[in-house]
Amino acid sequence: MAIFSVELERLRNRRSIKWARWEPDVLPMFVAEMDVETVPAVAERLQQLIAEGDFGYPELPVYQEAFASFADWMWDWKLDPARDIRLAGDVMSGMRELTLATTEPGDAVVVNPPIYPPFRAVVRGSGRRLVEVPMTAAGRLDLDALAEAFAAERPSAYLLCSPHNPNGTVHTRAELETVAALAAQYNVTVISDEIHAPLAGAAHVPFTSVPGAERSVVVTSAAKSWNLAGLKAAVLVAGSEAHDVLDGLPGHVAESASHVAIEAHSAALDGGRDWLRQASDEIAQNKLHLRSELERLLPQVPYEPSEGTYLAWLDCSDLGLEHAGRHFHTVGRVRFNFGTDFDSAAGQFVRMNVATSPELITEGVRRMAASLGHS
Ligand SMILES: Cc1ncc(COP(=O)(O)O)c(C=O)c1O
Incomplete structure (x- = not known):
């Protein structure tokens, strides 16, 4: 079927x-x-919650554990659920909170148009200065233009969309290695939105797994790949030197993920x-x-x-x-x-x-x- x-x-x-x-x-x-x-594994988990009247607040680290297990299976990406992963209400609020946490008002933040419109809204809405580095005519990251913008504008953060929305480009490992090297050279925090990554499968390279991306953070969720946007939850994954960024986030970031959403997203990652x-x-x-x-x-x-x-x-x-x-x-x-x-x-x-x-x-x-x- x-x-x-x-x-x-x-x-x-x-x-x-x-x-x-x-x-x-x-x-x-x-x-x-x-x-x-509805994805069958998700329907089963939701039915279980209904049967038990289980609609309270979240407690168990099920999303962190399910994501770490999925990331290992799909990308051989080794994560410690307790140390490396935190919850957020959804991907875009995670992107916004990380932008606020890693930049100061007025700082430059880079995005790559054409780009999913909320990226611009995150930069402008947080009082940061938007720096646009367009994708090439072939729809790929323009690494030379990125290097120039990093040197000239001295941004504090770069909102990467990986895979890229709207054109569906999956960035190559070589491209991401160049981005990571530039980010390290110019001290730019890369905040990588990887919400479309599960559907891209093994072609996708998680940004924080690339050498040089230790100070970066990945923001992702099961919402796009298993059609769960109405069940709001997301995960933030720290690069190996970015744990302080996640640890410094205000409490409301993790608290805005709902118990039902966390259960549904984990069921998708485990059983979908x-x-x-x-x-x-x-x-x-x-x-x-x-x-x-x-x-x-x-x-x-x-x-x-x-x-x-x-x-x-x-x-x-x-x-x-x-x-x-x-x-x-x-x-x-x-x-x-x-x-x-x-x-x-x-x-x-x-x-x-x-x-x-x-x-x-x-x-x-x-x-x-x-x-x-x-x-
Ligand atoms: C690249 C990208 N990021 C984030 C989102 C929205 O995610 P959320 O609803 O978890 O904020 C979408 C939705 O289409 C998207 O395409």
């Missing part, structure tokens, strides 16, 4: 953002939620490994399917599948639209994330979510093409 095979009528009953936000005739292919049934592998395989197939449907129906939109995430970053420049995302919504009745939210220069881009059935991917592309008068 395919994971990405939930019927459209069932999806339309959902009350989370993806299915509740837009008009009922609009096909939502925007926010990073997956069109999947086969499911993850299958989901990852199906996403790779979905990306190939998207490529072939675009070639067939809308060849002006080029697309090469990325290694990571279930997101496709589509350049619609050749369609001659004033604002591609708005056009597809208002005329095509298919809603993507708008490129401008990720990069002010990306008005011709949209971000499509392919964590859905191949049929709905075809329907999304059909709606794009129909909106342009192509049948």
